[in-house]
Amino acid sequence: MKNKKIRLEAIEAIIRVSTFRNQDDLLLALNEKGFSLTQATLSRDLKQLKVAKQPTANGDYAYIFPADTQEKTKSIARDVSHSFAANGFLSLDFSGNMAVIKTRPGYAGGIASDIDTLPISPFLGSLAGDDTIFLLLKEQATKETVLETLTPIIPGIRK
Amino acid sequence: MKNKKIRLEAIEAIIRVSTFRNQDDLLLALNEKGFSLTQATLSRDLKQLKVAKQPTANGDYAYIFPADTQEKTKSIARDVSHSFAANGFLSLDFSGNMAVIKTRPGYAGGIASDIDTLPISPFLGSLAGDDTIFLLLKEQATKETVLETLTPIIPGIRK
DNA sequence: AGAAATTTTGAATATTTATTCACATAATTC
DNA sequence: GAATTATGTGAATAAATATTCAAAATTTCT
Secondary structure, eight states, X not given: OHXXXXXXXXXXXXXXHSOOSSXXXXXXXXXXXXXXXXXXXXXXXXXXXXXXXXXXTTSOEEEEXXXXXXXXXXHHHHHHHHHHTTSSEEEEEEETTEEEEEESTTOHHHHXXXXXXXXXXXXXXXXXXXXXXXXXXXXXXXXXXXXXXXXXTSTTOOO | OHHHHHHHHHHHHHHHHSOOSSHHHHHHHXXXXXXXXXHHHHHHHHHHHTOEEEEOTTSOEEEEOOXXXXXXXXXXXXXXXXXXXXXXXXXXXXXXTEEEEEESTTOHHHHHHHHHTOSSOSEEEEEEOSSEEEEEEOTTOOHHHHHHHHTTTSTTOOO
């Protein structure tokens, strides 16, 4: 259907320009522009366009096109976790507020680098040699948090 | 409330790692991790974290952090450019009797070397990687002494 | 310490959004 | 062209999410 393509483009355009707090508001704007559709269709359109509804700074909501960078980052992160699944990890141990990871030779740097890129981390810092990583825990960090945090990088990790 | 902060961090962490198609699923995962909250609170948490629900490629939905990352990256970039003016120093943090200095890549060795040559030092030893320095404090050392000592090397340093 | 103000929360509910179902419209194949 | 298949749509509704309201918990201010 021809109308749909035009409509999708109109939706994208209007969302990029102005903000709407919900689908009904957006629907109204579209109706005023001459597009005749219902909330059901709009919902489907938004899904197809991959439009997300994001809370805004002023306590409201807005429709956005999430940045591609986000997705890419995520999928990269996933890939990393996959490729490491079998790889260099050997052991994890704790002493005081320090953790030590042993790896197969040469893997320490890579794994430490992955750990460093975690968005939220219980570590104050990491230091890698060839087959050993030192991790200094934040004061409020627990072994549990550490294990949780490391899971995406080393699936199934445990002390 | 302390729990809330921890919970928000947990939510952020779990969302960055895995995907959930709705709040109830996410809620379940959080409950299993020991967080006791209801959908109402989760909704508020997500709003506060500015988490958006985005349609995915496979016709499903997922929670994401949209523009958030971009802003963070930007502000970090700014900080870096500031401290870069002087040298490679980025940050200083403490945990227990350890201090950690983060530097721009490659600067750790140089700065650590400078620290090692200090005539009077509150440190028992230092260990440098590429962008991180671990410093073990003498038992009587305080954060204040450390800052004082480091000032000649890193002017204007503070935690 | 207590009182006052602020924040956090759950239950219930209002609001919003997604989907089901039925039908219509367009595209494809014979 | 007719038959078949795929796609698009609205009305109704299911499902998901946000908010209201009242009560606790926490912090701030005497």
